[in-house]
Amino acid sequence: MRKPNGYGTIKKLSGNRRRPFVFLVSKNGRQKPVEYFTSQIEAEIFQADYNKIHHNRSLPGHQITLAELYHRWLPAHIADTAPSESAIASYSNSFEHLALLHYEPFQKLKYSDYQRIIDSMRKSGLSYSSCKKVRSLISLLEKYASKLEIIDKSYAPLLSIGKNKPVRPHKPFSRQKINRLWQHTDEPGVDTVLILLYTGMRVGEMLHLQKSDVNLRQRYIRITKSKTAAGIRTIPIHHRIYPLIEARMNTPGQWLISQNDHMCSYSNYCILWRNVMHLIHADGHTTHDCRHTVATLLDNAGANETAKRRILGHAGGDVTERVYTHKGLRQLRKCIELLK
Template identity: 80%
Template sequence: MRNPNGYGCIKKLSGQRRRPFAFVVSENGKQRIIEYFTNQADAQIFQADYNKVHLHHVLPGHQVTLAELYHRWLPAHIADTDPSDSALASYANSFKHLSCLQYEPFQNLKYMDYQRVIDGMRKSGLSYSSCKKVRSLISLLEKYASKIELTNKSYAPLLSIGKNKAIRPHKPFSRQKINRLWQHVGEPGVDTVLILLYTGMRVGEMLALQKSDVNMRQHYIRITKSKTEAGIRIIPIHHRITPLIDARMRTPGIPLIANDNGNEYSYGSYCILWRQVMHLIHAEGHTTHDCRHTVATLLDNAGANETAKRRILGHAGGDVTERVYTHKNIRQLRKCIELLK
């Protein structure tokens, strides 16, 4: 459908530009650029809003596409929930899987449109987790559409994503491999693996640590950035890794785990270091999450208090009494972590 006169237009500018899309209006026979955008969807949203505010003009027959709904929902969702960087990356990746539907009017989309996307993902060998994230995004968009009174449809709960079958089940590090790490403790990156194995931190939590999060006087680490609310916690420093933490505290830079330039590792760059360490101790095939699995397994084998173990690993308690009324102080948590040998 052709836009009416005076509605303005969107142009893609030539050259290598960070924001190549421009919203243009005509004034006195000349075109004037109002705003620049990184993508066409944002430009179209701005165009519609600009005409509503400045000209009280709504495009006849305009239907909100999936892309427009997504780009309207995301800023509102960020303002309401302040999601983590990993969550934002997950939304963007999930929306890419829905790209074949992005220009379809959202109100016209049906159950089978979404199910075909998920079925295609499963046939391509994508994980259960990836399918679940796409379904979750669809649910969030449908709730937002209901909130703005666009539609009350809710297909997300009906979507089938298959069963969660682990592609590579996690396995704990053997005592021999842990001993090999101690034998090579002076090699680059080995200390970081040992820190993971004696704290139970997620790798993202470790990479986000700053030196100000470490209390060497009282021997604990405060996790301030985590993927879950239960992940915000205190972890006592095991006596075996105290020298490793102390050495990291003396290095340049603000992050506790810093590269040679004193900067924080990205997840990708740390994975390169991880693979080098695994090759060094002949433990190829292990992932960073195996460290958490190792800590959980060793604490179970040592008869650790279940509540203390959950606090250390940052797992939410399933029981109301445990979540609300049970408090474990740092001394009890330290007793639990020291069960690791």
């Protein structure tokens, strides 16, 4: 669509630039840059908003596309919910799966358009989780579009993503493997695996721990960064791992698990993890098996279900549990100490 005179111009600059797209407006017969962008669609959104604010006009017959809606929704969603970096990366990946629909008017998209994308993903061998994330993104975009009064019907709940068939079901660590870890606490990284096995933390939660999140005097850890709202929680420090955490607290730097005085990245931790698993003859175990182990051992010990959920950072099972049941640190400590 040809844009009217005075609407401004978007150009792509040459060279290797982080923000190669520029929006320009004419002033005194010369084009002057207003803002720079990483993508064409971001520049077009800014251009449209700029003309609405400064000239009170819009492109005639303009219909918002899926791509434009996504780039409008994402900043608003980040401001409202502060999702983790991994969640934002997941949104971006799911958005790329919808590439064939990027420039289609959002209000004209139907169930068959979305289902065709998901069916193609399944035929390509992509996981149930990937399909689920795409459906989740569609749902979030439809809710945002509904707020903007672009659509009045949601297709996300109708989409079929098949059945979840785990490629490798999680399995708990055996007592023999846990004992082997205790026999090698002086080896690099062994203490981190034991910390996971006696707290139920996700590996990402552990890697984001700063020393200010650990209270040695009252013996608890505060999780302040997690993939879910329920993941923001307090975990008592089990007496067996207290010396391991205390030793980590006495090292230089702000991070509990550090690498060259910086936060240890997930990829680097995976290398450390594989070395530890090879040491104790447990090749094949994943970091999530630690959470599965904690859940299994607490179940076997007859732990209180609500306390177990609080420790693992799972959402409550029903309204009564979520709203009316409160578990103090003493009760959580009683639960975590059931781990032997």
